[in-house]
Amino acid sequence: MSLTLQLKSSEWREHLARTAADVPGLVPVVKGNGYGFGLERLAREAVDLPVDCMAVGTLPEVARVRDGGWGGDVVVLTPWCAADGVAGLDDPGLILTVARGEDLTALRAARPKARVILELLTSMRRHGLGLAELNAAFADLGELRHEGWTIHLPIAGQNAFEEARILAAAAQEVAPSVLWLSHLPMADLKVLDALHNGQTRYRMGTGLWLGAPSTRRTMARVLDVHHVRRGDRIGYWQHLMPTAGSVAVISGGTAHGVALSAPTAGSSVKQRLTSLVTGSMEAMGFALSPFTVDGRKRFFVEPPHMQSSLIFLPVTAHVRIGEMVPVELRLTTATVDRIEDDCSW
Numbered sequence: 001m002s003l004t005l006q007l008k009s010s011e012w013r014e015h016l017a018r019t020a021a022d023v024p025g026l027v028p029v030v031k032g033n034g035y036g037f038g039l040e041r042l043a044r045e046a047v048d049l050p051v052d053c054m055a056v057g058t059l060p061e062v063a064r065v066r067d068g069g070w071g072g073d074v075v076v077l078t079p080w081c082a083a084d085g086v087a088g089l090d091d092p093g094l095i096l097t098v099a100r101g102e103d104l105t106a107l108r109a110a111r112p113k114a115r116v117i118l119e120l121l122t123s124m125r126r127h128g129l130g131l132a133e134l135n136a137a138f139a140d141l142g143e144l145r146h147e148g149w150t151i152h153l154p155i156a157g158q159n160a161f162e163e164a165r166i167l168a169a170a171a172q173e174v175a176p177s178v179l180w181l182s183h184l185p186m187a188d189l190k191v192l193d194a195l196h197n198g199q200t201r202y203r204m205g206t207g208l209w210l211g212a213p214s215t216r217r218t219m220a221r222v223l224d225v226h227h228v229r230r231g232d233r234i235g236y237w238q239h240l241m242p243t244a245g246s247v248a249v250i251s252g253g254t255a256h257g258v259a260l261s262a263p264t265a266g267s268s269v270k271q272r273l274t275s276l277v278t279g280s281m282e283a284m285g286f287a288l289s290p291f292t293v294d295g296r297k298r299f300f301v302e303p304p305h306m307q308s309s310l311i312f313l314p315v316t317a318h319v320r321i322g323e324m325v326p327v328e329l330r331l332t333t334a335t336v337d338r339i340e341d342d343c344s345w
């Protein structure tokens with residue numbers, strides 16, 4: 001148990017504070033696996049930022065950020081729908097997103113004074129009211145508290161600004177209110193914010209929590225090392241060892257989000273031919289792992305196990321049992337065993 005996220009905590013927090021100061025109306029997003037940090041941990045960090053509202057993905061996540069110590073407003077990004085029921089709706093800091101007329105009617109019946117943001121359909125086509133539905137939805141709010149309009153843009157949009165501007169203008173025409181935005185370049189956000197008299201809020205997860213990548217690293221412990229001879233059979237699947245060397249058992253498996261195929265290195269035809277000629281591991285069907293041992297990414301012996309991986313090392317590689325080695329993880333899909341604060345390297 002030792003896949004560790006190491007943090008240069010004060011530098012990371014300086015980045016968080018700088019981002020909060022730079023982004024007008026920042027709303028930290030904390031959802032899913034908590035960007036590798038966990039929801040409670042990020043909620044606790046958000047308490048120290050100059051922000052009054054954060055966003056979660058789903059209704060059950062609200063309780064998690066409350067557990068983390070967050071007492072301010074919480075927006076739920078996934079639109080509420082009648083099938084969700086009324087559990088959890090009595091938190092006074094809760095702001096729901098609604099994206100369909102019938103859900104609005106159902107919410108009004110269930111919690112007539114709930115706080116709501118109405119979502120506009122964008123080119124992403126995920127959730128939202130079409131422009132033609134905005135007037136009717138607004139008129140249907142009754143005593144529901146309208147906290148604004150939300151526009152969730154695609155990340156790869158060519159004309160994000162233009163789309164945001166048009167949708168925002170249409171919404172403001174129906175009822176001037178706060179605009180909740182995501183995934184816009186900062187310069188565009190500032191223009192929109194000026195256009196709407198500082199009435200914009202900007203939701204940000206990845207850029208906030210996972211910005212400043214030099215302030216963190218993920219490390220895995222070498223749990224065991226065994227010498228192997230050419231021709232030995234190893235692992236669950238008894239793979240044949242092509243050459244002598246050693247097998248390192250390293251913490252980090254499928255439960256941590258360690259994936260079988262690491263990035264594209266060696267996948268081009270030219271590289272594959274080179275591999276064949278040089279008789280490398282790749283040519284023999286071994287997959288590159290995300291673990292770096294003795295300065296190089298090494299190959300998996302077989303697909304990662306649930307909590308550890310078998311890694312092949314040539315005789316020239318040096319490794320010690322107990323040593324921590326770098327592992328490349330995508331933190332939005334990873335679960336670490338522990339977070340170590342105040343590290344330096």
Ligand SMILES: *Cc1c(COP(=O)(O)O)cnc(C)c1O
Pocket residue numbers: 029031077152181182183203204205206207
């Ligand atoms: C998840 C989410 C975000 C945050 O996205 P990042 O790319 O992590 O910054 C923003 N807005 C909405 C509506 C989301 O669902």
